Amino acid sequence: xxxxxxxxxxxxxxxxxxxxxxxxxxxxxxxxAIENADVDHIQSMYVGAMSAGLFVGQEHIASLLSDYLxxxxxxxxxxxxxxxxxxxxxxxxxxxxxSGISDIVLAGGVEKMNDGADVTFALATASDxxxxxxxxVTFPGLYAMIARAHMEKYGTTREQLAEVAxxxxxxxxxxxxxxxxxxxxRDTVMKSTMVADPLRLLDCSPVTDGAxxxxxxxxxxxxxxxxxxxxxxxxxxxxxxxxxxxxKDLASLPSVARAAKKAYKDADTKPExxxxxxxxxxxxxxxxxxxxELGIVERGKSGAAVEAGITRLGxxxxxxxxxxxxxxxxxxxxxxxxxxxxxxxxLRGDAGxxxxxxxxxxxxxxxxxxxxxxxxxxxxxxx
Amino acid sequence: xxxxxxxxxxxxxxxxxxxxxxxxxxxxxxxxAIENADVDHIQSMYVGAMSAGLFVGQEHIASLLSDYLxxxxxxxxxxxxxxxxxxxxxxxxxxxxxSGISDIVLAGGVEKMNDGADVTFALATASDxxxxxxxxVTFPGLYAMIARAHMEKYGTTREQLAEVAxxxxxxxxxxxxxxxxxxxxRDTVMKSTMVADPLRLLDCSPVTDGAxxxxxxxxxxxxxxxxxxxxxxxxxxxxxxxxxxxxKDLASLPSVARAAKKAYKDADTKPExxxxxxxxxxxxxxxxxxxxELGIVERGKSGAAVEAGITRLGxxxxxxxxxxxxxxxxxxxxxxxxxxxxxxxxLRGDAGxxxxxxxxxxxxxxxxxxxxxxxxxxxxxxx
Numbered sequence: 001x002x003x004x005x006x007x008x009x010x011x012x013x014x015x016x017x018x019x020x021x022x023x024x025x026x027x028x029x030x031x032x033a034i035e036n037a038d039v040d041h042i043q044s045m046y047v048g049a050m051s052a053g054l055f056v057g058q059e060h061i062a063s064l065l066s067d068y069l070x071x072x073x074x075x076x077x078x079x080x081x082x083x084x085x086x087x088x089x090x091x092x093x094x095x096x097x098x099s100g101i102s103d104i105v106l107a108g109g110v111e112k113m114n115d116g117a118d119v120t121f122a123l124a125t126a127s128d129x130x131x132x133x134x135x136x137v138t139f140p141g142l143y144a145m146i147a148r149a150h151m152e153k154y155g156t157t158r159e160q161l162a163e164v165a166x167x168x169x170x171x172x173x174x175x176x177x178x179x180x181x182x183x184x185x186r187d188t189v190m191k192s193t194m195v196a197d198p199l200r201l202l203d204c205s206p207v208t209d210g211a212x213x214x215x216x217x218x219x220x221x222x223x224x225x226x227x228x229x230x231x232x233x234x235x236x237x238x239x240x241x242x243x244x245x246x247x248k249d250l251a252s253l254p255s256v257a258r259a260a261k262k263a264y265k266d267a268d269t270k271p272e273x274x275x276x277x278x279x280x281x282x283x284x285x286x287x288x289x290x291x292x293e294l295g296i297v298e299r300g301k302s303g304a305a306v307e308a309g310i311t312r313l314g315x316x317x318x319x320x321x322x323x324x325x326x327x328x329x330x331x332x333x334x335x336x337x338x339x340x341x342x343x344x345x346x347l348r349g350d351a352g353x354x355x356x357x358x359x360x361x362x363x364x365x366x367x368x369x370x371x372x373x374x375x376x377x378x379x380x381x382x383x
Numbered sequence: 384x385x386x387x388x389x390x391x392x393x394x395x396x397x398x399x400x401x402x403x404x405x406x407x408x409x410x411x412x413x414x415x416a417i418e419n420a421d422v423d424h425i426q427s428m429y430v431g432a433m434s435a436g437l438f439v440g441q442e443h444i445a446s447l448l449s450d451y452l453x454x455x456x457x458x459x460x461x462x463x464x465x466x467x468x469x470x471x472x473x474x475x476x477x478x479x480x481x482s483g484i485s486d487i488v489l490a491g492g493v494e495k496m497n498d499g500a501d502v503t504f505a506l507a508t509a510s511d512x513x514x515x516x517x518x519x520v521t522f523p524g525l526y527a528m529i530a531r532a533h534m535e536k537y538g539t540t541r542e543q544l545a546e547v548a549x550x551x552x553x554x555x556x557x558x559x560x561x562x563x564x565x566x567x568x569r570d571t572v573m574k575s576t577m578v579a580d581p582l583r584l585l586d587c588s589p590v591t592d593g594a595x596x597x598x599x600x601x602x603x604x605x606x607x608x609x610x611x612x613x614x615x616x617x618x619x620x621x622x623x624x625x626x627x628x629x630x631k632d633l634a635s636l637p638s639v640a641r642a643a644k645k646a647y648k649d650a651d652t653k654p655e656x657x658x659x660x661x662x663x664x665x666x667x668x669x670x671x672x673x674x675x676e677l678g679i680v681e682r683g684k685s686g687a688a689v690e691a692g693i694t695r696l697g698x699x700x701x702x703x704x705x706x707x708x709x710x711x712x713x714x715x716x717x718x719x720x721x722x723x724x725x726x727x728x729x730l731r732g733d734a735g736x737x738x739x740x741x742x743x744x745x746x747x748x749x750x751x752x753x754x755x756x757x758x759x760x761x762x763x764x765x766x
Contacts, residue, residue: 001483021513053436057516059508060465063622063755067629073641075620076756077471080461082443088460092475099482100384125442130404133440237458239446246450258456372446373459 001098004232005222006379008037008215009341014329015179017209022049022056022112023068029108029211029334030069037215037227043102044075046092048085048109049333054122056115065110080333082126083282085109086212087336087366087375093216094235094377103221108213109338111331119207123332126369128243140204140283142244142370144196147285149250151198153300156288158198160303162189164284165202165326167312172323174313174353179208179329203284208329212337214344228348229382233267233361235375236260242372253286253371256293260376263363264295267378271295274378275359276346277317278339280367281324290365291319313354321346321354336366340377347381384481387615388605389762391420391598392724397712398562400592405432405439405495406451412491412594412717413452420598420610426485427458429475431468431492432716437505439498448493463716465509466665468492469595470719470749470758476599477618477760486604491596492721494714502590506715509752511626523587523666525627525753527579530668532633534581536683539671541581543686545572547667548585548709550695555706557696557736562591562712586667591712595720597727611731612765616744617649618758625755636669636754639676643759646746647678650761654678657761658742659729660700661722663750664707673748674702696737704729704737719749723760730764 010032012025020028026047034042047062058064059078066076081088086109093107113119124133127142150156166186172178184202192201222229238258241247247254264270271294279294281287288302296317297305305311311319322328322342325335343362345351360381367374393415395408403411409430417425430445441447442461449459464471469492476490496502507516510525533539549569555561567585575584605612621641624630630637647653654677662677664670671685679700680688688694694702705711705725708718726745728734734742743764750757 051436051442053434053505053508054442056512057504057508058512059434059437059463059505060510060625060752060755062464063751064511064625066622067624067626067755071622073621073623073638076464076622077475077620078463080442080463081445081459092460095479095482095484098484099478101478101481121440122436122442125436125440127443128447129439129441237460238456239449239454239459240456241450242443242447243450255456368446369443372443372450 002100003219004094004097005217005219006214006230006232006344007217007222007225007227008033009344010036011177011212011338011341012210013177014208014210014331016114018114022052022058022110023065025112025209025211026065026108026110027068029213030106033213033215038225039104039215042104042106044096045106046089047078048089048336049078049111050080050082050085051122055117056112081373082368083332084336084366084368084373084375085333090214090337090340090377091235091237091375094232097216097218103218105216106213107216108211109334109336110211111333112209113207113331114209131243140196140199143283143285144199145244146250147198150285150289153251156303159186160307161203161284162186163306164281164287165189168281168320168324168326171313171321171354172327175323175328178323178327179206180327199283205282205325205330208331210329210331210334212334212341214337214340230344230347231380231382232377233380234263234378236262236266237375239373240371242369244370253289253293255371255374256290256365259374260294263376263378269361274361274363276321276356276362277319278322278342278364279319280365281320281326282330294365318356321356336375339364339366343379347379385483386602387477387480388600388602389597389613389615389727390600390605390608390610391416392727393419394560394595394721394724395593396560397591397593397714399497401497405435405441405493406448408495408592408594409448409491409493410451412596413489416596416598421608422487422598425487425489427479428489429472430461431472431719432461432494433463433465433468434505438500439495464756465751466715467719467749467751467756467758468716473597473720473723473760474618474620474758477615480599480601486601488599489596490599491594492717492719493594494716495592496590496714497592514626523579523582526666526668527582528627529633530581533668533672536634539686542569543690544586544667545569546689547664547670548572551664551703551707551709554696554704554737555710558706558711561706561710562589563710582666588665588708588713591714593712593714593717595717595724597720597723613727613730614763614765615760616763617646617761619645619649620758622756623754625752627753636672636676638754638757639673642757643677646759646761652744657744657746659704659739659745660702661705661725661747662702663748664703664709665713677748701739704739719758722747722749726762730762
């Protein structure tokens with residue numbers, strides 16, 4: 001297996017982008033990434049999207065997007081793992097470059113959610129359709145059950161959940177690509193509309209349009225590129241029972257623990273060595289459980305850690321400096337790639353007001369459904 | 384890059400399987416493949432499906448199917464390239480084993496099309512939704528335009544199109560997994576209901592439920608398995624403009640030519656050396672254009688070749704001994720994997736009444752949409 005690098009990144013602004021179509025968004029992000037990498041061609045591409053079929057009535061999107069990007073017949077593959085699709089796309093690019101089959105691969109994610117589709121139905125297809133969605137449970141409901149279990153088992157409080165949203169909005173305020181660039185208070189979160197008890201509107205990531213893309217390449221291409229060197233030290237993936245009812249403990253997310261164990265091993269590192277984390281905060285409770293599974297904080301102590309400011313920018317272990325899914329927005333198929341872009345920018349020292357001082361190692365954790373799938377990347381900035 | 388083998392195959396019967404769900408079908412095919420390979424675990428899996436979202440309202444299917452298959456949290460990825468999804472799944476498994484990341488990977492395809500969904504709409508999402516489907520063109524219409532162009536340019540006749548269906552039904556009669564096990568005459572095809580002039584009902588592959596899976600592994604695992612050795616000599620993929628209106632010549636399929644050129648090069652072989660072909664005959668005209676692009680017959684001569692019986696079982700170059708999509712059925716996401724299974728069975732000498740004598744090299748060609756994507760595998764039986 002060869003070593004693999006990322007030498008280019010590009011993303012659209014995230015938000016309700018009514019004047020841009022799926023193809024507009026992906027091409028915009030991809031051209032930015034190609035320009036940023038300063039390459040004159042790509043040999044293959046991977047596109048992560050959860051459901052262009054249900055959102056905009058279009059399948060076969062990798063061929064379509066390769067065509068619109070102006071490629072000459074290169075291999076183009078669409079990968080899907082619900083909200084983990086964007087991370088999976090990068091992982092497939094990583095595997096292809098590691099294998100030696102290609103030297104320069106574009107991997108990206110896209111989702112056009114605001115286009116008149118039944119978004120709640122489309123998202124619910126990431127759960128077990130026959131045993132969860134059919135009975136009326138949607139994702140806020142599934143994560144509300146996880147939140148209740150965590151509160152019951154570890155004494156996590158409603159206020160601690162709110163602190164995740166407050167922190168991520170504080171970070172998003174510094175991110176020009178974020179959907180919501182506004183600070184919110186704990187009180188605003190606590191008084192926002194109830195969605196699925198205990199989760200309120202401001203505990204939930206929004207419905208978002210957007211795309212993100214990276215250029216993945218071999219060591220040889222990376223070194224010749226003259227671009228800052230960011231190495232993919234690990235790319236790991238794991239699954240779990242899709243439906244919550246099959247799991248032993250609702251207050252945990254085993255797919256995250258599995259993928260993390262493999263990633264730390266492959267990168268020969270441990271949580272304490274990582275300088276910056278992007279994690280999948282589709283709901284505030286998700287960030288709490290995930291930082292426990294990643295070993296950033298002790299099990300059951302995530303609420304207290306967030307409340308103490310440990311995971312804030314400037315804190316000991318900054319989490320979601322981009323604003324996270326909560327504030328940056330969550331175009332489901334694009335999210336995993338965008339997380340990796342935030343890490344690359346941090347490691348390059350390009351994160352502007354969001355910069356974590358001397359960041360050398362970063363981790364991006366992307367998740368599908370209620371944790372039915374998880375993909376983790378560990379990246380290193382090489383100066 | 385490491386050498387890659389297939390040591391196990393499994394598939395369901397293809398047909399209108401009203402009593403079996405998406406998960407039933409995939410698990411049935413996968414367990415067969417695992418048993419056939421005689422392995423006690425798999426390390427990763429790829430699932431090809433065109434649109435479980437639109438057909439049965441379920442996304443995130445790789446995690447779901449890994450869960451139902453009883454796996455313990457292994458990586459599981461859904462890939463999609465419309466009707467080429469099943470071939471792409473095998474290609475991703477090939478890349479992962481070639482890279483050294485995994486030694487034993489399951490790759491399969493599945494589609495549950497008969498479940499009440501609007502099948503014509505779902506299939507049309509493989510074309511350019513904004514510029515083709517929106518205006519009312521569906522796949523029979525797109526392939527009818529290709530047929531008209533081929534007839535105009537090369538003098539291909541309506542009778543020659545019919546001969547493709549007659550041949551494939553003759554082959555399907557010998558395949559216990561085929562959806563239609565009945566011989567048809569040229570006259571029956573010529574008198575069947577008009578769908579999109581010149582294509583009639585019996586020029587079109589049917590709407591089918593089914594699944595197929597293979598076990599892909601490293602040379603080391605293959606040699607220790609004691610199973611017949613079938614080597615993946617090449618796995619290639621290419622794309623083209625998605626919409627017909629962007630293409631220079633409607634009577635050709637450039638993605639097939641591109642993928643074929645690469646496959647022959649990687650396998651260090653040429654069309655004349657291949658003993659048996661499975662090709663993507665979603666419509667009779669598709670088989671004609673594809674055998675020209677693959678270099679099996681001269682450009683413009685495919686109609687005459689089929690009429691002369693050259694591509695019949697027992698002929699010089701047997702094409703679609705399984706019955707092809709036309710007679711075996713076309714569960715879109717499963718088709719590409721099922722084609723590879725037919726080739727494996729031919730190379731193992733396990734094809735029963737369909738056996739091609741002394742088959743050593745075989746090629747499977749799988750295609751998405753109206754040729755917007757194509758994936759080709761060349762396999763070798765090693766005795």
